[in-house]
Each structure stands twice: as C-alpha cells, then as structure tokens.
Amino acid sequence: MPVAVSLGTGLALGLVGPLAEKWDYSVCATLSIVFSSGWPWACYALLVGYFRRRKTESALLASVGLAIGVVAYYLFKDIYPTIPAGTTLATSIPAGMEVESSGPEGQILVWGTAAFVFGAPLGLIGNVARTPGVGGLLFRLLAPLIAFFEANQRLRVEAESQGPLFAWTWNTTRVAACVAALALVGHTVWRWRVRRSRASGQTEAAAPAQRL
Numbered sequence: 001m002p003v004a005v006s007l008g009t010g011l012a013l014g015l016v017g018p019l020a021e022k023w024d025y026s027v028c029a030t031l032s033i034v035f036s037s038g039w040p041w042a043c044y045a046l047l048v049g050y051f052r053r054r055k056t057e058s059a060l061l062a063s064v065g066l067a068i069g070v071v072a073y074y075l076f077k078d079i080y081p082t083i084p085a086g087t088t089l090a091t092s093i094p095a096g097m098e099v100e101s102s103g104p105e106g107q108i109l110v111w112g113t114a115a116f117v118f119g120a121p122l123g124l125i126g127n128v129a130r131t132p133g134v135g136g137l138l139f140r141l142l143a144p145l146i147a148f149f150e151a152n153q154r155l156r157v158e159a160e161s162q163g164p165l166f167a168w169t170w171n172t173t174r175v176a177a178c179v180a181a182l183a184l185v186g187h188t189v190w191r192w193r194v195r196r197s198r199a200s201g202q203t204e205a206a207a208p209a210q211r212l
Helices: 003-020 026-035 039-050 055-079 105-128 134-140 142-157 164-211
Strands: none
Touching: 003 026, 003 039, 003 055, 026 164, 039 055, 039 105, 039 142, 055 105, 105 134, 134 142, 134 164, 142 164
16 A cells, blocks of 8 residues: 555545534434544554555554544544534543643644554554464454444443434444454455365375376
C-alpha cells in the first residue's frame, strides 16, 4: 500500500463519520454510528500494518494515519456540529474522560495521543498477521474480535438511550464480526489443506524417481 494511500485513507476515515451526519437518512445515520466508533479505526491501523512489508513503516504509518484522521474528525465536527435526527448526542469518549475545552483542541490532544500510543502496536500486529497459517491467524482474528467486543459494550451501555437504529447497527456489526472470524478461520484451514495436498503430491511423484 503506497504511503499516500495509507494517509489518505486515514483522512477519509476521519471525515466519513461526521460527514454522514449531514444527511437525515438511515444509511447515513448508520455510517455515522459505525465510523464514529472505535473498531474501524483499529481495523485501519491493522490493515495499514498488514499491507506494509517493513515493521517500522507499519508502526509509523498506522500512527500518523490515525492522527490525521483524529484531527480531521474533530475539526470537521467543530466547524459543522450536527446531531443526527432520532438520536441523542453520543461521544466516543468513555464517561469520565471528557475534556473541557472551548474548541476541538482538547479532543484532538486526547485522541491524537491515543493514536500514537495504540496506532504503532496495532500496525505491528497487522504486519505480523501477514504470517501464513495458524501463526498469523490469531493476529488476523484481532480485527473481528475488537468489533465484536465494542458491539457488545455499546449494546449493553447505550442501546436503550440511542434508539432502534443504533441497536440494529451494533447487532449487525456483531454478526458481521462473527462471520468475518469464521471466514478467516475457514480460509486458513483451506490454505493449509491445499499446501498439505501439494506436499503429498510432490512426495508421491518423487518416490518413483528415487526407486529408479
């Protein structure tokens, strides 16, 4: 993945959520809920690391891309504040961690710091996830695991106050995370069986030659 694409995707990640709030449609509200939550950001960092060959690049680009997304997200929300119709204002910052500020500087400071603290290790994990077979599977499963965990937390804490669309979005996210995890496991098992069958075929083909 080219550097410009990695950083541009981080910028787009930061703009999708607040930009979707501008239109009063169910699809846009769903996009706003999804991209204003944490798991797409974590998955972004993992994917950046996955598509870079060098570990240092994986860590650096993941952190910088997340930081760019954070700045874009909070600047856009500060310039164009919007509360989606049918919902109440829900912040992605957990209770007790809100930052009192007259502008977006406090939020940018909190989450920009988090981008550098958590972006680098997530990028490294994404790079390690390139390892074929079971060795990389555990790291590849981290993406759907994060989405599933956040969906459970959001449904448990916020679903009653945010309405049916919020609950539907997170229930769908939870199901999609399970499907993605099963697909990753199935793909790994399939690749393992293919490699094993090829190795068996090569061994059988070599046996007659050795007898000769």
